[in-house]
Amino acid sequence: MKRLIIDTKTGEQKVIEEEEEEVPEDEGESE
Amino acid sequence: MTVTIFRAGAAGGASAGITPVSGSPSTPSGVASVDFTSISGGNDLVATWTGVSCATASRALMVKPSIAGVFGGTDILKAASFNAAPGATPTAHITFTGAQSALSQAAANTCSGTLIIRNYASTSAHKDYIIYGKALTGASEVFYCYSGVFYNTSAIDGLRFFWSTGGAEAEQASNFDAGTINVGTRV
Secondary structure, X not given: OEEEEEEOOOXXXXXXXXXOOXXXXXXXXXX | OXXXXXXOOOOOOOOXXXXXXXXXXXXXXXXXXXXXXXXXXXXXXXXXXXXXXXXXXXXXXXXXXXXXXXXXXXXXXXXXXXXXXXXXXXXXXXXXXXXXXXXXXXXXXXXXXXEEEOOOOOOOOEEEEEEEEEEEEOOEEEEEEEEEEEEOOOOEEEEXXXXXXXXXXXXXXXXXXXXXXXXXXXX
């Protein structure tokens, strides 16, 4: 999973890549 | 009584009275989330997004704050969803603010909206917000507006935009493929 990180103080932008995890797809909301 | 009229930002530009943070506007593509970090200044945090779309079907755009430098897992704002069945009555769509199901999305579906968090850096626990906008689902427009309060004695200092399914908080490895996100502060 790639994330765009924007440092709003410096304006620096970088893309980090996290290892893919098994993210369960949500089955609707339980409010 | 003082009435303040706020005009939401247009795509790619700043609105009167709003100071864009460095790095804004952003046009994310090929990434699953966009983190605006180290936000400071002003009183209110204002974000607008226009034409935002996901490369994967069945996704809802979500926003969550960073508090004291950490993107928590519980303070979630539902930014937009793509509901199936274009042409359904608004009443059917409005339920997405409370529950989402049967999400669907095609390439042309986009969402736009505005989030305002008042006194976002306050350490006096209460930080209220309003979020509103629309999602285009094929031939239909889904409008939403709701508000709430963050309860935390640390400042909000960041915003993460990401995709989920069903409106819950699990982040999906689904990429942005279009759109613009503006983040700024105002006094």
